[in-house]
Amino acid sequence: MRTPAPRGPLSEHVRSIIRSEPSETCGRNIADVDDAITDDDLQLALWMSYELHYRGFDDAIGDAEWDLDLLRLRAEMERQFLEDLRRTVDPPTNKVRPLDVPDALARLTSDTGGPSLSRYLQVEASRGQFEEFVIHRSAYHLKEADPHSWAIPRLTGASKAALIEIQFDEYGAGSAPRMHSELFRYAMRGLGLDDRYGHYLDRVPGLTLAMTNIISYLGLHHRWRGALAGHLAAFEMTSSAPNRRYAAGYRRVGGVHDAALFYDEHVAADAVHEQVAAHDLCGRLAECEPSLADDIVFGAAACLALDNLFAKKLLCAWASGQSLLLPERSERMALAL
Amino acid sequence: MTDHRATIQAYPNGPLIVRGDFEVQDHLGNPLPNARRTVALCRCGRSALKPFCDGTHKKPMARRVPEHDLPSDNGQGAGRPS
Numbered sequence: 001m002r003t004p005a006p007r008g009p010l011s012e013h014v015r016s017i018i019r020s021e022p023s024e025t026c027g028r029n030i031a032d033v034d035d036a037i038t039d040d041d042l043q044l045a046l047w048m049s050y051e052l053h054y055r056g057f058d059d060a061i062g063d064a065e066w067d068l069d070l071l072r073l074r075a076e077m078e079r080q081f082l083e084d085l086r087r088t089v090d091p092p093t094n095k096v097r098p099l100d101v102p103d104a105l106a107r108l109t110s111d112t113g114g115p116s117l118s119r120y121l122q123v124e125a126s127r128g129q130f131e132e133f134v135i136h137r138s139a140y141h142l143k144e145a146d147p148h149s150w151a152i153p154r155l156t157g158a159s160k161a162a163l164i165e166i167q168f169d170e171y172g173a174g175s176a177p178r179m180h181s182e183l184f185r186y187a188m189r190g191l192g193l194d195d196r197y198g199h200y201l202d203r204v205p206g207l208t209l210a211m212t213n214i215i216s217y218l219g220l221h222h223r224w225r226g227a228l229a230g231h232l233a234a235f236e237m238t239s240s241a242p243n244r245r246y247a248a249g250y251r252r253v254g255g256v257h258d259a260a261l262f263y264d265e266h267v268a269a270d271a272v273h274e275q276v277a278a279h280d281l282c283g284r285l286a287e288c289e290p291s292l293a294d295d296i297v298f299g300a301a302a303c304l305a306l307d308n309l310f311a312k313k314l315l316c317a318w319a320s321g322q323s324l325l326l327p328e329r330s331e332r333m334a335l336a337l
Numbered sequence: 338m339t340d341h342r343a344t345i346q347a348y349p350n351g352p353l354i355v356r357g358d359f360e361v362q363d364h365l366g367n368p369l370p371n372a373r374r375t376v377a378l379c380r381c382g383r384s385a386l387k388p389f390c391d392g393t394h395k396k397p398m399a400r401r402v403p404e405h406d407l408p409s410d411n412g413q414g415a416g417r418p419s
Contacts, residue, residue, distance in 0.1 A: 106350070110395060165375065173374060240392030244385075271390035272377045275348040 001198035003048060003057045008041025010077070014048045017070045020061040030076045036084040042077055043206035043213060049074040050216040054143055055197065078217055085214065089298065089305045098286035098293045102278045105230065108300050109237040117311035118242035121249040129318055130253045131191055132325055135200045140212045141184035142197050145170035147212060150219025151228040157288060159229065162280035166232070166273045183262035187250070190259025203325045207313065211306045218299060226292030229285050230299030233277035238304070239270035352377035352390035361388060
């Protein structure tokens with residue numbers, strides 16, 4: 001994958017650093033960013049910074065991954081992202097007792113208060129809308145489990161074993177074709193979409209990238225290991241029922257039948273994972289490190305807040321016959337002329 | 338690698354999680370096709386994937402309202418939309 005086309009001064013500056021191209025100081029003040037969560041430029045810049053820790057870029061020159069200027073810029077973007085996230089997230093006002101963490105997670109995830117994107121996809125979405133949904137989700141699923149894996153070395157004991165138990169499944173229990181990222185690629189091909197890593201990066205907006213960037217952020221910072229655990233728990237705990245609906249919707253719009261395996265697999269797998277995540281990962285982590293209890297709940301709330309925001313915006317766009325995908329590059333260039 | 342004795346762990350308000358050396362069979366003794374080393378067995382009876390859990394236990398039960406308590410226009414919906 002090559003570096004994507006920049007969307008503004010921040011992503012342009014990050015791209016220059018990655019490609020070792022001469023660049024002046026970044027022409028955009030991060031403090032002026034209105035909403036870091038939905039900012040296309042900032043989220044792409046963050047994405048590119050994090051991607052250096054994942055698969056990297058074919059046109060990267062030198063060791064940009066640990067470039068100090070890049071890390072400094074990334075830290076500023078992260079600060080803004082976190083500040084805007086705290087404003088958006090609605091965590092409980094009372095401090096959570098460590099013993100109550102699994103119950104607090106269950107309450108948070110039982111009523112997300114958001115619109116039902118999964119029901120719409122199950123019964124109403126057109127083929128084009130379903131394809132759009134899969135394109136957005138591919139930003140996460142093609143690197144599925146990698147962002148949460150950052151927390152493995154940051155945990156100890158029972159919570160570490162629990163995270164491994166979940167991730168072992170995500171990575172196909174040792175079988176490459178059964179890795180969940182591979183099952184997702186199969187599902188993409190079953191809809192006639194291009195399954196190459198990074199192929200649709202230019203089309204997905206800031207909010208879509210934010211939903212994965214938040215996991216990279218939490219996972220790459222020791223201080224946020226509790227929130228990473230909470231994020232994974234919320235992710236797993238809100239998975240089974242929607243995946244059942246996605247599978248039905250996938251088949252309804254004509255996706256190749258056995259390529260719905262990704263969704264079918266997740267219904268049963270996440271029924272296990274949600275228990276392990278809530279009790280063995282988060283519950284034991286809170287017992288072992290009681291000071292992390294609030295962070296665990298914050299991470300879960302952050303996951304749900306971004307999911308709900310995305311669902312609301314997507315359904316709203318579709319209701320007026322529009323798309324949340326950015327125009328194709330050729331369209332953008334034509335518009336710029 | 339030694340085989341581990343099977344353990345069955347009951348999770349609060351949730352399924353039975355089975356780990357270790359086990360085989361899930363149908364009523365005729367045929368092994369069920371699950372390739373997972375850890376499975377969740379349904380405890381609520383409402384899973385569409387029985388004997389495996391599919392998360393349905395989290396959905397509220399449909400409420401049965403006595404007829405004389407029904408409002409005159411419509412009956413109450415079953416559970417919470419999601």
